[in-house]
Amino acid sequence: xxxxxxxxxxxxxxxxxxxxxxxxxxxxxxxxxxxxxxxxxxxxxxxxxxxxxxxxxxxxxxxxxxxxxxxxxxxxxxxxxxxxxxxxxxxxxxxxxxxxxxxxxxxxxxxxxxxxxxxxxxxxxxxxxxxxxxxxxxxxxxxxxxxxxxxxxxxxxxxxxxxxxxxxxxxxxxxxxxxxxxxxxxxxxxxxxxxxxxxxxxxxxxxxxxxxxxxxxxxxxxxxxxxxxxxxxxxxxxxxxxxxxxxxxxxxxxxxxxxxxxxxxxxxxxxxxxxxxxxxxxxxxxxxxxxxxxxxxxxxxxxxxxxxxxxxxxxxxxxxxxxxxxxxxxxxxxxxxxxxxxxxxxxxxxxxxxxxxxxxxxxxxxxxxxxxxxxxxxxxxxxxxxxxxxxxxxxxxxxxxxxxxxxxxxxxxxxxxxxxxxxxxxxxxxxxxxxxxxxxxxxxxxxxxxxxxxxxx
Amino acid sequence: xxxxxxxxxxxxxxxxxxxxxxxxxxxxxxxxxxxxxxxxxxxxxxxxxxxxxxxxxxxxxxxxxxxxxxxxxxxxxxxxxxxxxxxxxxxxxxxxxxxxxxxxxxxxxxxxxxxxxxxxxxxxxxxxxxxxxxxxxxxxxxxxxxxxxxxxxxxxxxxxxxxxxxxxxxxxxxxxxxxxxxxxxxxxxxxxxxxxxxxxxxxxxxxxxxxxxxxxxxxxxxxxxxxxxxxxxxxxxxxxxxxxxxxxxxxxxxxxxxxxxxxxxxxxxxxxxxxxxxxxxxxxxxxxxxxxxxxxxxxxxxxxxxxxxxxxxxxxxxxxxxxxxxxxxxxxxxxxxxxxxxxxxxxxxxxxxxxxxxxxxxxxxxxxxxxxxxxxxxxxxxxxxxxxxxxxxxxxxxxxxxxxxxxxxxxxxxxxxxxxxxxxxxxxxxxxxxxxxxxxxxxxxxxxxxxxxxxxx
Numbered sequence: 001x002x003x004x005x006x007x008x009x010x011x012x013x014x015x016x017x018x019x020x021x022x023x024x025x026x027x028x029x030x031x032x033x034x035x036x037x038x039x040x041x042x043x044x045x046x047x048x049x050x051x052x053x054x055x056x057x058x059x060x061x062x063x064x065x066x067x068x069x070x071x072x073x074x075x076x077x078x079x080x081x082x083x084x085x086x087x088x089x090x091x092x093x094x095x096x097x098x099x100x101x102x103x104x105x106x107x108x109x110x111x112x113x114x115x116x117x118x119x120x121x122x123x124x125x126x127x128x129x130x131x132x133x134x135x136x137x138x139x140x141x142x143x144x145x146x147x148x149x150x151x152x153x154x155x156x157x158x159x160x161x162x163x164x165x166x167x168x169x170x171x172x173x174x175x176x177x178x179x180x181x182x183x184x185x186x187x188x189x190x191x192x193x194x195x196x197x198x199x200x201x202x203x204x205x206x207x208x209x210x211x212x213x214x215x216x217x218x219x220x221x222x223x224x225x226x227x228x229x230x231x232x233x234x235x236x237x238x239x240x241x242x243x244x245x246x247x248x249x250x251x252x253x254x255x256x257x258x259x260x261x262x263x264x265x266x267x268x269x270x271x272x273x274x275x276x277x278x279x280x281x282x283x284x285x286x287x288x289x290x291x292x293x294x295x296x297x298x299x300x301x302x303x304x305x306x307x308x309x310x311x312x313x314x315x316x317x318x319x320x321x322x323x324x325x326x327x328x329x330x331x332x333x334x335x336x337x338x339x340x341x342x343x344x345x346x347x348x349x350x351x352x353x354x355x356x357x358x359x360x361x362x363x364x365x366x367x368x369x370x371x372x373x374x375x376x377x378x379x380x381x382x383x384x385x386x387x388x389x390x391x392x393x394x395x396x397x398x399x400x401x402x403x404x405x406x407x408x409x410x411x412x413x414x415x416x417x418x419x420x421x422x423x424x425x426x427x428x429x430x431x432x433x434x435x436x437x438x439x440x441x442x443x444x445x446x447x448x449x450x451x452x453x454x455x456x457x
Numbered sequence: 458x459x460x461x462x463x464x465x466x467x468x469x470x471x472x473x474x475x476x477x478x479x480x481x482x483x484x485x486x487x488x489x490x491x492x493x494x495x496x497x498x499x500x501x502x503x504x505x506x507x508x509x510x511x512x513x514x515x516x517x518x519x520x521x522x523x524x525x526x527x528x529x530x531x532x533x534x535x536x537x538x539x540x541x542x543x544x545x546x547x548x549x550x551x552x553x554x555x556x557x558x559x560x561x562x563x564x565x566x567x568x569x570x571x572x573x574x575x576x577x578x579x580x581x582x583x584x585x586x587x588x589x590x591x592x593x594x595x596x597x598x599x600x601x602x603x604x605x606x607x608x609x610x611x612x613x614x615x616x617x618x619x620x621x622x623x624x625x626x627x628x629x630x631x632x633x634x635x636x637x638x639x640x641x642x643x644x645x646x647x648x649x650x651x652x653x654x655x656x657x658x659x660x661x662x663x664x665x666x667x668x669x670x671x672x673x674x675x676x677x678x679x680x681x682x683x684x685x686x687x688x689x690x691x692x693x694x695x696x697x698x699x700x701x702x703x704x705x706x707x708x709x710x711x712x713x714x715x716x717x718x719x720x721x722x723x724x725x726x727x728x729x730x731x732x733x734x735x736x737x738x739x740x741x742x743x744x745x746x747x748x749x750x751x752x753x754x755x756x757x758x759x760x761x762x763x764x765x766x767x768x769x770x771x772x773x774x775x776x777x778x779x780x781x782x783x784x785x786x787x788x789x790x791x792x793x794x795x796x797x798x799x800x801x802x803x804x805x806x807x808x809x810x811x812x813x814x815x816x817x818x819x820x821x822x823x824x825x826x827x828x829x830x831x832x833x834x835x836x837x838x839x840x841x842x843x844x845x846x847x848x849x850x851x852x853x854x855x856x857x858x859x860x861x862x863x864x865x866x867x868x869x870x871x872x873x874x875x876x877x878x879x880x881x882x883x884x885x886x887x888x889x890x891x892x893x894x895x896x897x898x899x900x901x902x903x904x905x906x907x908x909x910x911x912x913x914x
Contacts, residue, residue: 051562105508221880423678
């Protein structure tokens with residue numbers, strides 16, 4: 001190990017040296033030279049030439065076609081779009097929340113994914129304020145009949161993204177609980193940490209037997225304003241008109257894009273690098289997840305340029321992730337009998353990787369140590385957490401495969417997540433490069449690992 | 458002067474001492490105790506209970522009524538709404554810019570104030586890209602016939618706001634130049650320094666004899682995206698459909714809100730503290746200019762609580778500033794024969810004051826020195842610039858009155874200016890307090906100045 005670390009350090013020192021010296025072992029200096037272009041070019045091109053890619057729509061299809069053309073152009077083999085059927089929801093044109101009394105004014109709102117329309121004439125009702133989801137859970141049955149529920153929360157930025165679990169239920173289950181207590185509609189404070197008038201959309205779910213009612217996310221400043229209205233209303237009822245006109249398109253086709261760097265030993269199960277190609281309709285999905293696809297594809301290319309890998313490196317750009325991991329599930333269903341060697345995913349923005357964990361730290365300590373050495377130069381520390389993988393690698397969980405989580409800094413992530421603000425300009429090229437360098441180092445090790453990679457039982 | 462400085466310092470040291478000791482001279486320590494509530498309460502209440510206040514509309518009227526009630530409640534005298542007539546424009550409901558080819562996707566746009574409608578079916582045309590206003594000026598006559606002009610620029614944040622003059626012409630005159638060369642419509646990169654998908658609206662003008670054509674501001678990230686499209690289109694035409702449906706309401710009534718702290722010597726011309734009460738439709742106008750009105754009103758109240766002033770302190774909350782200083786002009790026309798002693802305005806956000814200048818520095822050096830001492834404890838330095846005052850004190854310029862400019866830090870101002878993001882949460886209460894403390898110190902000096910305050914000839 002010591003020798004490996006020293007050679008890494010030497011390579012980093014000579015990062016500006018010419019690139020033509022071919023080496024058989026992964027060389028992080030090569031990564032640094034080659035990684036600038038691919039990931040940035042991918043996410044810049046996808047967000048510029050395609051833009052938003054709502055799952056199941058023609059725009060997502062253009063995104064898949066664009067990604068396939070890019071993969072082919074960059075020398076990937078076996079590039080394909082593996083289709084699946086899905087029920088497709090689109091947001092429609094009208095997204096309005098108006099306070100009618102006592103403080104008439106418009107609020108900025110967007111619908112949550114998959115939710116029903118209010119109809120073009122909207123729904124009018126008294127707003128009942130719940131400062132958090134627990135207060136809503138404690139509301140008596142039937143107490144919201146004819147009312148519009150407003151569910152708030154408080155969320156702080158966290159490096160590990162953990163407050164998504166703390167605040168997320170407001171979006172994930174809030175409208176379902178409100179509807180079960182009679183609410184005719186729901187608005188939530190956006191699950192986000194920014195202060196911009198760009199709502200955070202996202203999926204929600206309704207309990208079995210509860211008829212879904214319309215639900216929208218207010219931007220954080222608008223929700224804060226509504227909270228202040230309750231403080232100032234002095235018990236007067238606050239009335240809102242909510243108009244959201246999403247539509248159900250029925251069944252349409254989505255797909256998973258795959259492409260491979262074919263390895264020299266076809267008997268070894270491939271390394272799977274995953275991301276998702278769809279975005280919400282309201283942004284071009286730069287952080288979520290254009291960057292992730294750029295990082296994964298870039299790492300595969302960089303690793304292959306350091307010498308043909310032993311294992312095949314497969315990139316999976318899943319479709320229809322945002323609306324419920326549909327692509328990830330379809331991919332697993334279609335390929336469950338084709339073993340994956342190890343899987344990793346990039347789907348948490350483009351800020352620097354600071355921590356990593358695996359599910360084989362104890363069962364394969366030598367490989368774990370090799371990986372730890374490979375990423376150490378980039379300021380990435382091992383953690384004792386057992387990796388469980390992200391949304392796009394259902395197949396790894398379903399197969400019980402080895403998983404690595406390369407954790408990105410999430411401090412800014414929930415400023416942008418699912419908002420119109422998730423645009424290219426938010427990506428810091430230096431941090432994107434660090435992601436690619438770390439991924440390249442990891443993929444270089446994994447793709448040349450001859451032994452079985454066994455997760456902990 | 459030395460004694461004055463020492464007494465100020467002593468007062469600051471004992472800032473936490475009880476407030477009941479009445480003194481005849483202004484005491485900044487009292488300001489610090491009393492300033493927290495008024496300015497914040499004003500801007501918090503106005504933005505929460507009224508929200509956006511587009512000039513000439515019913516919402517602006519509610520804003521004036523709210524402000525008058527607040528002034529009366531806080532002991533102002535002679536509170537009034539001085540009406541004037543104006544031509545009123547409203548933005549309408551549809552604001553869309555869609556790239557049709559070669560990279561179909563929606564862009565975020567809002568109309569510039571006062572501009573005509575595209576009609577509900579929109580205007581479709583090839584986009585011609587001008588990286589700056591000079592490039593547009595150099596375009597041949599007639600070269601934009603049937604085209605949509607896209608005018609860009611680059612603007613950096615500046616503490617003194619000076620890049621507004623550098624980038625502003627794109628908005629102020631860009632559409633007029635484009636229309637004069639045949640453009641059927643124009644989009645501009647928002648004149649702003651942020652990276653959020655919230656366009657910066659604002660006024661524009663068309664040269665005499667040029668028929669106005671529709672014009673919208675793209676958010677900065679959308680304009681950056683459109684620039685990238687030109688870089689990637691490789692000469693293919695970029696086609697856009699622009700739909701903006703503003704409406705002209707004809708003549709309506711707006712008004713100027715005034716209120717006074719009546720001084721003990723009616724023979725002395727009053728001190729005029731100005732701001733504007735209207736905002737654009739797209740935000741509740743916290744920075745622009747709810748905060749300014751809160752600061753001015755708060756300073757008047759604080760100064761009066763330090764002992765009844767010699768001069769009357771008049772607060773002017775002008776109507777219809779955003780759409781062309783209509784209220785400020787109406788106020789000047791109505792009161793031109795009633796001399797003002799000295800005027801100052803707060804209309805540049807709520808960040809700290811760092812510099813001040815007057816137009817009587819040389820003609821009244823003793824008063825200038827007194828003011829410099831009064832604001833020095835708050836980190837406010839004198840500048841050699843000759844003050845010319847802001848939008849809301851036309852009367853001072855028209856009368857040739859003394860003017861003081863208390864310059865706020867503008868570094869963040871053009872992140873928010875004329876965007877939906879100009880919301881209460883952007884106000885830093887500490888910096889707002891510093892504004893009030895500085896204003897209180899200045900108003901305390903001015904309102905107790907017995908001598909004539911003469912501007913430099």
